[in-house]
Amino acid sequence: MAKHLGAKPRIGLLGTGPWAARTHAPALAGHPGITFSGVWGRRAEAATELAxxxxxxxxxxxxxxxxxxxxxxxxxxxxxxxPLAVRAAAAGCHVLLDKPVATTVELAREVTGAVAAAGVASVVFCTLRFAEPTARWIDERAAAGGWFLGEAHWLGSLYGPGSASAYAASPWRKEKGGLWDVGPHVLSVYLPVLGDVTEVTAVPGPDDTRHLVLRHASGASSTATLTLSAPPEAAGATLSLYGTRGRADLPRWNGAVEAFAAAVDALVTAARTGEPHACDARFGLRLTEVLTEAERRAGA
Structure with missing residues (x-):
């Protein structure tokens, strides 16, 4: 049974890596509307330090x-x-998930099944859906309609020459590449604006680069080039839409901590109202389904 939220909901954190330390923990510790109830990690000493x-x-x-x-x-x-999200839901805890929810459809379905069975609220933290400038832009573009084409380039340099990023030590990013790390960001914009993906074509490029061509339920098509291995000089993220209103470019955004705080608010609202958030575990499952098909098509 889902837990009832009091005046200041108690929210705990699972994870102690760079993303948790730089984004999740500061947002939870600084949020005036919640109580940061604690930290658990696979390394006890790291959990103690972060807590x-x-x-x-x-x-x-x-x-x-x-x-x-x-x-x-x-x-x-x-x-x-x-699997930890499944256990949390079974314990009645509402869940604020990171993207991607899982890298297999089976695991993502287990999460959505557990969330539904327990009646808990869920939100997937896709940064662009919660950062104020981009979230507003997505909503406005979706309401406007009339888009026939999307074009995105998300060129990370995590594994580019000279990179010293703390995230480069992440085994799953090394194994799965830009398709799974930055692909969810692009899809989190395309799906609410252009509609669900109905067809996927994908081919490999250099290193972990993947080139996607997508057909959407609205009849629109889109492209995305995704990588974590770009030279630093070529790194950057752009997304543009083309339609009856001309061209619209995704604005720049700052502050993952602020965006995560907005995701916390969204989870609390969903838990209190019983109204699912658009970016919930089911949306996370859909992202995993699309990325799995893209991976298959690219022969990865």
Missing amino acids: RASGTRAYADVEALFEASDAVALALPPDVQA
């Missing part, structure tokens, strides 16, 4: 953190996240 820095407590037992929380945020590799 101390965030003014909360560390838990050695994840089930104890579930017991002490009304909701949990997960900042873990996708295929570690999914």
